[in-house]
Amino acid sequence: MTEKVERPNYYAIIPASVRYDNNLPGKSSLLYGEITALCNQKGYCWASDSYFADLYGVAKSTIQTWLKALEINGHISRDVIYKEGTREIEHRYIRISVGGIPKNQSTPTPKNQRENNTSINTTVNNTSNKKHSAANATPLVQLEKDFEEIWQAYPNKKGKGQAFNHYKAWRKKSVDHTNEYLFNKLDRYKQYIKLNSNWYHPLNGATWFNGRFTDDYELTSSGNSSNNTAPQTREDWFG
Incomplete structure (x- = not known):
């Protein structure tokens, strides 16, 4: 069943730091703009990979690659809430990093269920440069x-x-x-x-x-x- 996410009527914001970031693949910068528009509604973006994949006509793996690039290069942060006692994702929140749209500090993300994907990415890439990996593990x-x-x-x-x-x-x-x-x-x-x-x-x-x-x-x-x-x-x- 296709996820129902209302298309935002707000303007998308793509700052120069994103537009001219040569480390971003494909349409990552356009995805960033879509995230800013969704963040304008509630202070965070809740849309799933499936929603973005349908929006841009690409595979979910491509969306995951774009999101990871945006996060690694400091443009967004991601928090995941798992269903209690499982590793099944219940909610995901994407926020624009400081310098873009201000973060909503009242986003309903319980501390005891929150996990920053930066640390997940660090674990997955533990064969890369150790200093770089350890630095990426520093919480936002x-x-x-x-x-x-x-x-x-x-x-x-x-x-x-x-x-x-x-x-x-x-x-x-x-x-x-x-x-x-x-x-x-x-x-x-x-x-x-x-x-x-x-x-x-x-x-x-x-x-x-x-x-x-x-x-x-x-x-x-x-x-x-x-x-x-x-x-x-x-x-x-x-x-």
């Missing part, structure tokens, strides 16, 4: 907490949503990507700002967290001397 709630800690210390709080998306993608690359590392970089950056406060203004948070923390700032009082050329590619930032 922990990443949000860690980000808030360093965000509070950052001097120019603009572009928080984008900053978090960049931070999350960076953290998921390796277990060596830690807040301790970022705080060391931030301390040095603050020193640079102080030394050059007569002409230099801190970067927007969205910019600094997008790999600019790797810039080499010269800590001298010689004015505007700094080797802080921005990385040219995403690989330079997160390689």
Whole structure:
């Protein structure tokens, strides 16, 4: 029996971070847009793989591939509720990650039944790079907490949503990507700002967290001397 999901009348939102993400296969970006439209109704998307497969005329396995790519690249998060005492899925909730449509914190997802698919994906792919897998296992709630800690210390709080998306993608690359590392970089950056406060203004948070923390700032009082050329590619930032 075909699942009955009312087609949303809201606009779909596909930000540049999704449109130009070369890691997304097929029509993943269009699927993301459909998810944003459904999220506008209740704050989360509840549609099944069958619904999306019928919508785009593809196999459910293709939808699963697109969803996994969106999740791994930090654009969505997924929570699954199983029927009590079984591994049979009762409900699934898809949410837009921070930086897209705001998450609905009142979504009816009991903590004792919730399982984040990130950890499932990590288990399935346990033959891949161990550091990358371990980093992907970090719960979203922990990443949000860690980000808030360093965000509070950052001097120019603009572009928080984008900053978090960049931070999350960076953290998921390796277990060596830690807040301790970022705080060391931030301390040095603050020193640079102080030394050059007569002409230099801190970067927007969205910019600094997008790999600019790797810039080499010269800590001298010689004015505007700094080797802080921005990385040219995403690989330079997160390689």
